Amino acid sequence: MTFPRLIASLTMLLAMSASHAFDFKTVGAAPVILYDAPSTKGGKLFVVPRGTPLEVVLAYGEWLKVRDVTGELAWTEAKGLTAKRNVIIRTPNLKIRATPDDSAAPVFVADKGVLLEVTESAAGGWLKVRHRDGLVGYVKNSEVWGI
Known part of the structure; x- marks a missing residue:
C-alpha cells in the first residue's frame, strides 16, 4: 500500500x-x-x-x-x-426505581414518551432522573432515548 x-x-x-x-x-x-x-x-x-x-x-x-x-x-x-440532558421513555409503564437496581421499589411509573431530566449518571448503566413534578428516581440507559 x-x-x-x-x-x-x-x-x-x-x-x-x-x-x-x-x-x-x-x-x-x-x-x-x-x-x-x-x-x-x-x-x-x-x-x-x-x-x-x-x-x-x-x-x-x-x-x-x-x-x-x-x-x-x-x-x-x-x-x-x-447542553442540558433530557431523555424520553421508550416503553409503556416504566417503573422509575428508588435506587439503581432492578429489584428496588418503584418511586413512580411513567408511560412511553414521557420526558425526564437527567440529573446524573449512576454505575451499571443507570441514570438518575427527575420528572417535571419533582419526583426523582433511576432508569436504565436502555429504557430511555436521548443518552
Missing part, C-alpha cells in the same frame, strides 16, 4: 468512527423549528417543544442536522439547543 493510499484509508476510518459518535442536545427555553435544509428558507418540517432531546448527527456552521426519537432527520439552528 502506498503512503498516500494509507493516509486516505486512515482518514476515512477516522471519519467513519466519528460519524458513530452520539451527541445529544436538548431544545432550550423556546421550541425550535426543524427544516429540510440548513437555512430558514428551507421547508419547515416540525416544531419541536422545549426540553426535547435531539441527537446531533452533523454540524454545518450555525446549523445542526439532528435526529429525533422517531428517527427522522432534519436541520435546526444550533442556538436553539442546550
Whole structure:
C-alpha cells in the first residue's frame, strides 16, 4: 500500500468512527423549528417543544442536522439547543426505581414518551432522573432515548 493510499484509508476510518459518535442536545427555553435544509428558507418540517432531546448527527456552521426519537432527520439552528440532558421513555409503564437496581421499589411509573431530566449518571448503566413534578428516581440507559 502506498503512503498516500494509507493516509486516505486512515482518514476515512477516522471519519467513519466519528460519524458513530452520539451527541445529544436538548431544545432550550423556546421550541425550535426543524427544516429540510440548513437555512430558514428551507421547508419547515416540525416544531419541536422545549426540553426535547435531539441527537446531533452533523454540524454545518450555525446549523445542526439532528435526529429525533422517531428517527427522522432534519436541520435546526444550533442556538436553539442546550447542553442540558433530557431523555424520553421508550416503553409503556416504566417503573422509575428508588435506587439503581432492578429489584428496588418503584418511586413512580411513567408511560412511553414521557420526558425526564437527567440529573446524573449512576454505575451499571443507570441514570438518575427527575420528572417535571419533582419526583426523582433511576432508569436504565436502555429504557430511555436521548443518552
